Ligand code: FES
């Protein structure tokens with residue numbers, strides 16, 4: 176149980192707050208590159224700051240203040256130019272560093288004054304990686320954008336899935352270090368929803384949580400898996416400070432502000448044997464809905480179930496009212512580490528897991544269960560005969576709302592006719608479900 180003040184520290188992300196300063200030490204994924212196939216600007220709110228992300232006509236991305244420096248018009252309605260983003264009100268143009276590079280009327284009547292040289296708007300750097308756009312909102316010098324090895328895996332189809340979840344980011348991230356919820360939320364509740372069965376899956380028997388450079392791992396044994404299983408020998412990665420790495424996919428919980436979270440998933444699927452070499456020329460991005468036609472939270476897919484837990488805890492979970500149990504060792508460990516890190520950053524020390532040496536930022540490997548199974552080429556027949564692989568190839572069980580066009584592109588790459596996820600019961604073990 177935490178004090179209300181401690182709860183605030185963990186959850187408030189504005190500039191100048193301890194957690195806001197900590198999170199500003201890290202690159203954050205904020206959008207899909209392919210979102211800019213058919214749009215030039217995107218209004219976006221990050222860490223409590225209203226911004227606009229754009230792609231200009233020469234293909235440069237910028238992330239700048241939402242409000243124009245002139246008389247505060249909304250730049251998300253601006254026009255992109257060969258260089259920069261031009262305000263739709265009086266035509267002032269800003270480049271990706273926030274410099275004003277044109278003031279049409281002033282440049283015409285008083286060219287010698289060059290007032291624009293003194294005008295700037297807030298801007299943050301943007302880089303692309305893994306089909307996503309990333310930004311860094313902290314002090315310079317910026318660290319390197321992590322080059323996770325997964326982004327270089329060949330012969331795969333990747334997709335990026337985005338949703339805005341109306342609750343604080345920290346309770347979403349606590350979910351990344353919470354192994355027992357898989358058994359209950361995704362297996363037992365999931366199966367109850369689909370089949371009505373009251374039969375329960377194998378229970379957890381033992382948990383371990385370990386810290387390493389890039390976060391924490393959790394490890395587990397269950398009634399159906401012993402200490403030789405990679406769920407114990409390797410485990411899953413709660414990626415510092417706001418990610419989750421599950422082998423074939425990453426999830427990030429990026430704070431929009433204190434009350435909303437951008438959920439971003441990057442999902443990779445290796446093409447089957449006989450379909451390589453495969454080079455994906457376009458990584459699709461899609462937006463997953465949260466509610467059904469009746470206004471109820473969608474409960475059919477893995478992450479939608481997680482969203483129900485996160486939002487159900489309240490807009491900001493009140494940790495002064497909780498009663499932690501024996502399954503919460505990881506939650507306690509990351510909270511402790513966040514408090515320590517906030518204190519270290521306040522003293523000007525380097526943040527945890529930051530990469531600054533290019534030689535060390537090459538295809539950085541994270542602990543990964545079932546690496547061979549997920550990365551080697553299986554035949555379509557082998558895939559369809561294996562319940563876990565079938566779940567990962569014949570459908571998209573992680574989040575509701577995959578567009579037909581994405582499903583078709585995926586099916587074509589795999590040579591498997593993927594179907595919408597329609598309530599296939601998860602394999603009885605979470606170890607087998609890829610979670
Ligand atoms: S408000 Fe943007 S140019 Fe005038």
Ligand SMILES: [Fe+2]
Nearest residue numbers: 356361477481
């Ligand atoms: Fe979950």
